Amino acid sequence: MSLRLYAAFIYVFLYAPIALIVFFSFNAGRYAMDWQGFSLDWYGRAFTNPIVTKALVTSLMIAGSTAVIATVVGTLCALGLERMRGWLRQLFDALIYVAIMVPGVVIGISTLIAFVTVFDAVNPALEAVGMARLQMGLWTVIAAHVLFNLAVVVLIIRARLAGMDRSLVEASEDLYATPFATFRQVVLPALLPSILAGFLLSFTFSFEDFIIAFFVAGPNTTLPIYVFSSIRRGVTPEINAIGTAVLLTSLALLMLAQFLLRARARAL
Amino acid sequence: MTKPAAIPDISFRGVSKRYGDVVAVDKVDLDLSKGSFVSLLGPSGCGKTTCLRMMAGFEQPSAGEVFIRGDNVTGVPAYRRPVNMVFQHYALFPHLNVADNVSYGLRQRSPRPPREGIAKAVDEALSMVRLSGYGARRIWELSGGQQQRVALARALINRPAVLLLDEPLAALDRKLRHDMQIELQNLQRNVGITFLLVTHDQEEALSMSDRVCIMKDGRLVQAGTPRELYDEPVNGYVADFVGKSNFFAGTAGQASDGLIKVALVDGMKTAGRASRSTAPPRQGDAVLVSVRPERIRLAAAERDLPNQIAFRAEAKVLNRIFLGEQTEYLVAHDRLGEFMVRSPRQGNQARAFEIGDRVAIGWPPDAALVLIKD
Numbered sequence: 001m002s003l004r005l006y007a008a009f010i011y012v013f014l015y016a017p018i019a020l021i022v023f024f025s026f027n028a029g030r031y032a033m034d035w036q037g038f039s040l041d042w043y044g045r046a047f048t049n050p051i052v053t054k055a056l057v058t059s060l061m062i063a064g065s066t067a068v069i070a071t072v073v074g075t076l077c078a079l080g081l082e083r084m085r086g087w088l089r090q091l092f093d094a095l096i097y098v099a100i101m102v103p104g105v106v107i108g109i110s111t112l113i114a115f116v117t118v119f120d121a122v123n124p125a126l127e128a129v130g131m132a133r134l135q136m137g138l139w140t141v142i143a144a145h146v147l148f149n150l151a152v153v154v155l156i157i158r159a160r161l162a163g164m165d166r167s168l169v170e171a172s173e174d175l176y177a178t179p180f181a182t183f184r185q186v187v188l189p190a191l192l193p194s195i196l197a198g199f200l201l202s203f204t205f206s207f208e209d210f211i212i213a214f215f216v217a218g219p220n221t222t223l224p225i226y227v228f229s230s231i232r233r234g235v236t237p238e239i240n241a242i243g244t245a246v247l248l249t250s251l252a253l254l255m256l257a258q259f260l261l262r263a264r265a266r267a268l
Numbered sequence: 269m270t271k272p273a274a275i276p277d278i279s280f281r282g283v284s285k286r287y288g289d290v291v292a293v294d295k296v297d298l299d300l301s302k303g304s305f306v307s308l309l310g311p312s313g314c315g316k317t318t319c320l321r322m323m324a325g326f327e328q329p330s331a332g333e334v335f336i337r338g339d340n341v342t343g344v345p346a347y348r349r350p351v352n353m354v355f356q357h358y359a360l361f362p363h364l365n366v367a368d369n370v371s372y373g374l375r376q377r378s379p380r381p382p383r384e385g386i387a388k389a390v391d392e393a394l395s396m397v398r399l400s401g402y403g404a405r406r407i408w409e410l411s412g413g414q415q416q417r418v419a420l421a422r423a424l425i426n427r428p429a430v431l432l433l434d435e436p437l438a439a440l441d442r443k444l445r446h447d448m449q450i451e452l453q454n455l456q457r458n459v460g461i462t463f464l465l466v467t468h469d470q471e472e473a474l475s476m477s478d479r480v481c482i483m484k485d486g487r488l489v490q491a492g493t494p495r496e497l498y499d500e501p502v503n504g505y506v507a508d509f510v511g512k513s514n515f516f517a518g519t520a521g522q523a524s525d526g527l528i529k530v531a532l533v534d535g536m537k538t539a540g541r542a543s544r545s546t547a548p549p550r551q552g553d554a555v556l557v558s559v560r561p562e563r564i565r566l567a568a569a570e571r572d573l574p575n576q577i578a579f580r581a582e583a584k585v586l587n588r589i590f591l592g593e594q595t596e597y598l599v600a601h602d603r604l605g606e607f608m609v610r611s612p613r614q615g616n617q618a619r620a621f622e623i624g625d626r627v628a629i630g631w632p633p634d635a636a637l638v639l640i641k642d
Contacts, residue, residue: 165357165359167355167356167357167359168359168362170324170326170353170355170359171353171359171360171361173325173345174324174346174352174423175372175373175376175423175426176347176348176373177347177372178347179347181376182347186361
């Protein structure tokens with residue numbers, strides 16, 4: 001009984017703040033913690049605020065590009081690793097885990113330093129030939145996000161490849177399919193749910209990331225950066241509404257990804 | 269120029285396969301003649317599956333050459349070899365229905381055959397394996413036996429030079445396995461395609477095939493008809509692997525009139541003939557005398573044994589198993605140990621011996637084969 005109470009306490013501790021944010025996003029009043037009645041006003045206000053919509057578009061562009069690049073490159077990387085043997089493969093496997101384990105703040109700082117170093121090195125040369133200087137922008141955020149989402153995608157696809165029946169590939173080759181035809185007709189259909197799941201996870205992780213974007217976004221404002229900077233002016237129900245919208249989108253995408261990975265496991 | 273009919277569907281010439289220091293297949297020469305049903309038989313790890321995979325093209329030999337219908341296909345990948353395989357666990361594509369699985373091979377051809385042509389071929393292939401009307405089913409809706417037949421249809425629709433079967437019956441239960449054995453034999457006779465079956469089940473190999481190739485430690489020990497393997501094994505290993513036999517160790521002595529004298533333990537003597545499949549053992553060789561249980565005679569006393577007997581002795585009945593038309597006895601001799609005897613039922617005479625009875629045993633000289641060990 002006491003164990004149950006303890007568990008309940010943990011869950012309350014974990015989720016009560018989130019529940020409060022969701023709850024107060026429907027507040028009619030002006031102040032975050034002063035309940036004045038139910039209203040969807042703040043959702044309307046948040047998503048008609050031009051700064052918010054611009055930040056949202058920025059975030060969506062970053063998340064979309066990150067997901068596409070991480071999924072394509074990650075899938076190819078996983079397929080390549082599958083064929084590799086020996087210490088090189090072990091090295092890459094280890095590096096992939098490292099990329100996931102490294103805290104966001106470290107990725108943020110190290111990519112920032114890397115970008116600045118590269119910019120300082122190549123910008124004088126670019127200026128000399130009359131080309132535009134390299135600077136922080138959406139693409140630096142995308143590059144930094146791809147860095148760790150790539151590892152996520154590789155892990156997911158690797159797990160699927162390892163669980164795949166090798167004899168299916170052989171059966172396809174035995175039935176006159178060239179290696180490329182086998183990939184298209186047998187391997188790809190088997191990987192598709194995992195590829196989609198990898199896409200959704202990268203999209204979510206990129207969309208809700210604050211720390212890395214904070215370091216390398218330059219003058220751009222993503223949605224999490226906007227939320228962070230407005231909190232300094234006090235928490236309004238508008239922030240709660242944005243937070244709730246982000247939360248629900250992320251949850252929906254994560255659940256869909258989970259469903260895809262599970263459905264695959266059941267089919268084989 | 270040899271005549272086309274004389275070209276085997278698959279030939280191995282000195283084929284070896286090494287994985288690092290391990291020799292999986294060691295200088296195998298093999299010919300599968302057209303339209304035959306051949307089995308590769310041996311215990312697990314004997315190299316039979318590696319041979320099959322080198323025929324299919326999943327593995328390439330470390331040395332030697334592979335020919336399919338006279339063409340040297342050494343180094344040619346699986347997708348360019350005119351053979352098809354039925355996998356041990358069928359390897360049906362889970363994301364395709366039955367018809368799309370069966371038509372898979374046809375759809376890889378370039379140019380792709382017309383849609384109606386493929387549909388007709390699929391119908392024919394499915395009816396051949398008695399699965400007409402199952403085209404739209406999903407793979408996981410089928411039983412193990414049905415999946416097996418889909419795998420057969422998927423391979424045979426391509427009219428391969430050879431159908432390779434990798435322990436295809438191992439995953440089926442006993443009753444279904446027997447039905448599938450008969451079905452496979454009928455199928456092979458109807459389509460006239462060469463079948464190569466890999467199995468570790470000697471009963472399966474003997475009952476289904478025209479020719480059986482016995483492998484051990486990567487080597488082809490003997491290839492022949494089931495009858496040749498049973499009656500004329502090249503060595504003790506084959507005699508032991510094919511059917512049941514009693515073995516007595518000894519030393520080969522002089523040969524005369526086609527009979528080789530053998531000195532057994534404790535100064536006992538017997539004689540037997542050499543196998544017709546191999547050179548006879550030389551004087552002084554360590555040999556095994558192999559006597560099939562159905563060739564050993566039992567009698568109440570030595571004088572009741574028939575005249576032409578190469579070995580006679582007294583023994584005690586240890587066990588008796590009634591098998592219907594035969595009775596199987598386990599008898600013990602003080603110095604030679606235990607042996608198995610199978611006696612047919614003889615007329616009305618109830619000539620059964622009981623456990624504990626003293627009996628006389630003996631066998632005619634041509635029943636004993638003098639073989640080298642392996």
